[in-house]
Amino acid sequence: MRALLQREACGGELGEKRGCRSQDAGRGRAQRGRCAAPPRPGLRSPGVKSSRAAALSCSRACSCCLAPWMLPRPSLSLLPRFCSFLPIATMSSKTSTFHLQQPLNYRAGARIQPVDGSHNEEVYEPATGRVMGKFLFSGEKEVDLAVQSAKAAFKIWSQKSGMERSRVLLEAARIIRERREEIATMETINNGKSIFEARVDVDISWQCLEYYAGLAGAIAGQHVQLPGGSFAYTRREALGVCVGIGAWNYPFQIACWKSAPALACGNAMIYKPSPLTPISVVLLAEIFTQAGVPNGLFNVVQGGAATGQFLCQHRDVAKVSFTGSVPTGIKIMEMSAKGIKPVTLELGGKSPLIIFSDSVLENAVNGALMANFLTQGEVCCNGTRVFVQREILEAFTEEVVKRTQKIKIGDPLLEDTRMGALISRSHLERVLGFISQAKEQGAKVLCGGELYVPDDLKLKNGYYMRPCVLGDCRDDMTCVKEEIFGPVMSILPFDTEEEVLERANNTTFGLAGGVFTRDIQRAHRVVAALQAGMCFINNYNISPVELPFGGYKMSGFGRENGRAAMEYYSQLKTVCVEMGDVESVF
Numbered sequence: 101m102r103a104l105l106q107r108e109a110c111g112g113e114l115g116e117k118r119g120c121r122s123q124d125a126g127r128g129r130a131q132r133g134r135c136a137a138p139p140r141p142g143l144r145s146p147g148v149k150s151s152r153a154a155a156l157s158c159s160r161a162c163s164c165c166l167a168p169w170m171l172p173r174p175s176l177s178l179l180p181r182f183c184s185f186l187p188i189a190t191m192s193s194k195t196s197t198f199h200l201q202q203p204l205n206y207r208a209g210a211r212i213q214p215v216d217g218s219h220n221e222e223v224y225e226p227a228t229g230r231v232m233g234k235f236l237f238s239g240e241k242e243v244d245l246a247v248q249s250a251k252a253a254f255k256i257w258s259q260k261s262g263m264e265r266s267r268v269l270l271e272a273a274r275i276i277r278e279r280r281e282e283i284a285t286m287e288t289i290n291n292g293k294s295i296f297e298a299r300v301d302v303d304i305s306w307q308c309l310e311y312y313a314g315l316a317g318a319i320a321g322q323h324v325q326l327p328g329g330s331f332a333y334t335r336r337e338a339l340g341v342c343v344g345i346g347a348w349n350y351p352f353q354i355a356c357w358k359s360a361p362a363l364a365c366g367n368a369m370i371y372k373p374s375p376l377t378p379i380s381v382v383l384l385a386e387i388f389t390q391a392g393v394p395n396g397l398f399n400v401v402q403g404g405a406a407t408g409q410f411l412c413q414h415r416d417v418a419k420v421s422f423t424g425s426v427p428t429g430i431k432i433m434e435m436s437a438k439g440i441k442p443v444t445l446e447l448g449g450k451s452p453l454i455i456f457s458d459s460v461l462e463n464a465v466n467g468a469l470m471a472n473f474l475t476q477g478e479v480c481c482n483g484t485r486v487f488v489q490r491e492i493l494e495a496f497t498e499e500v501v502k503r504t505q506k507i508k509i510g511d512p513l514l515e516d517t518r519m520g521a522l523i524s525r526s527h528l529e530r531v532l533g534f535i536s537q538a539k540e541q542g543a544k545v546l547c548g549g550e551l552y553v554p555d556d557l558k559l560k561n562g563y564y565m566r567p568c569v570l571g572d573c574r575d576d577m578t579c580v581k582e583e584i585f586g587p588v589m590s591i592l593p594f595d596t597e598e599e600v601l602e603r604a605n606n607t608t609f610g611l612a613g614g615v616f617t618r619d620i621q622r623a624h625r626v627v628a629a630l631q632a633g634m635c636f637i638n639n640y641n642i643s644p645v646e647l648p649f650g651g652y653k654m655s656g657f658g659r660e661n662g663r664a665a666m667e668y669y670s671q672l673k674t675v676c677v678e679m680g681d682v683e684s685v686f
């Protein structure tokens with residue numbers, strides 16, 4: 101296997117770093133099973149919630165800390181290996197030590213250079229602003245070769261039973277678990293998010309594969325009795341070659357959310373990641389091959405808009421699943437319409453989070469932080485319009501500002517970092533531009549909102565900013581109407597339930613929404629009235645793979661995760677069987 105990234109420090113390939121032992125190797129092993137992680141501040145009582153908080157504060161993924169939504173089931177038998185080569189507690193940062201190795205396309209079970217690569221594109225490390233390497237954008241011929249290879253693999257894979265497919269997916273999930281630290285490190289280096297969050301993303305990813313492995317064997321049709329002994333049955337069949345196009349904020353996770361249900365249903369997939377984050381999906385492709393999928397079943401085609409268009413317009417592509425912005429989603433839908441191809445569109449949002457005065461304040465503050473600052477605020481479903489009932493506006497704002505100011509920004513590979521670097525220089529400037537405009541329109545910056553330059557010299561060209569809380573916001577401000585996709589929370593006071601619902605729904609987006617209240621009837625009444633596909637009561641931004649995820653309105657349609665996704669990667673055939681003679685009306 102060729103390495104994607106080469107590490108200067110130990111001179112070995114990342115995939116081979118098991119030999120790169122540290123003097124603290126034994127410590128991780130000794131601590132397995134009993135976590136010594138300090139409790140997260142604010143952790144108040146035992147139970148489900150506290151175990152999730154513990155999981156968030158534990159960097160070792162040890163079984164005592166992991167909460168059910170991010171957990172190895174069964175237990176992480178591979179943990180000692182991680183602990184032995186990466187003693188988390190003392191691991192020093194590897195930021196600025198990796199170099200990208202070409203090629204990054206993956207076709208027919210191997211990494212290859214595209215046959216008609218149009219041009220080279222640079223890959224950046226957001227934490228340092230350093231160019232890690234270059235890779236080629238794919239042209240039309242390469243896209244066609246990937247489709248042909250996927251078609252051949254589809255013939256084999258679609259004939260397998262659900263249980264056979266299930267076993268391969270389970271093996272892929274096992275390998276992801278085994279390589280958790282390596283994948284998370286790579287994601288952090290390429291995306292800029294904290295290693296702490298990247299590990300959670302990897303856990304959600306292998307859980308997704310396990311979940312769909314479980315459903316693969318359960319795919320079944322219906323039997324219908326007809327008059328005279330005749331009958332009918334339905335078959336749920338695969339679509340064929342599906343295309344997945346992803347965004348840069350959750351590169352590995354998005355690829356798993358698409359490929360797991362696609363492969364479980366018997367399809368092949370060609371995946372095009374964002375050109376900003378081309379790396380981790382190649383690992384996924386290698387893992388699928390290692391797990392036993394036929395060569396060509398999961399291919400990776402690197403490129404930008406033009407490559408994406410070749411994929412969407414290819415006559416042998418049966419379906420397109422897209423995650424990205426609304427403007428690109430519109431183009432994808434237009435292209436797919438010409439070929440009558442079904443599409444799943446997971447698009448942007450500007451979601452409301454409604455906090456009533458009877459909320460548990462500490463939970464509401466935690467919820468607002470979770471709703472705004474994961475992955476540097478670059479999260480589609482973030483609850484960035486935080487509506488706070490006037491009675492608690494002052495107390496809530498004071499606490500949220502205090503907590504935001506304490507967020508540890510910096511080298512994303514360090515264990516205690518909670519906010520890393522934004523994806524690119526231009527995106528950072530765009531986010532800061534929204535804040536300047538908000539000030540001009542009358543908002544008050546309560547904290548953050550400016551560039552952050554870490555003390556560590558190697559990080560001085562990284563794309564960091566201090567997370568921002570905006571007060572004195574009004575519904576007509578740009579920062580309240582448009583998706584910023586950065587760490588910017590807008591606080592908006594409200595007085596009544598009726599008023600806040602009207603304002604919360606006054607948007608063309610409809611991805612998510614949340615409510616904090618102790619009034620159980622109000623909670624359900626409010627989420628029923630919210631025009632959003634994913635709603636949270638007394639929490640925000642958790643994403644168990646069992647739950648369908650997707651938007652209303654211009655945030656898209658179709659669903660990822662949950663049983664629902666199986667319907668979007670399969671089609672229904674009805675077979676009508678006559679047991680008697682044919683009676684003709686002619």
Ligand SMILES: NC(=O)c1ccc[n+]([C@@H]2O[C@H](COP(=O)([O-])OP(=O)(O)OC[C@H]3O[C@@H](n4cnc5c(N)ncnc54)[C@H](O)[C@@H]3O)[C@@H](O)[C@H]2O)c1
Pocket residue numbers: 345346347348349350372373374375403404405406407408409412423424425426427428429431432445446447448449479480481583585611651
């Ligand atoms: N709803 C969700 O699940 C979800 C998840 C993550 C991100 N997002 C959204 O994604 C956006 C940020 O991601 P982004 O900047 O990568 O989005 P983007 O729309 O710019 O790009 C997304 C992908 O589409 C490709 N692309 C661009 N133009 C194309 C074209 N004409 N034809 C085919 N492919 C094309 C890009 O190369 C990339 O791979 C935000 O709006 C965010 O809300 C949504």
Ligand SMILES: C[N+](C)(C)CCCC=O
Pocket residue numbers: 349350474478479480481641642643
């Ligand atoms: C895992 N989260 C935080 C729910 C994000 C889902 C993907 C959206 O960008």
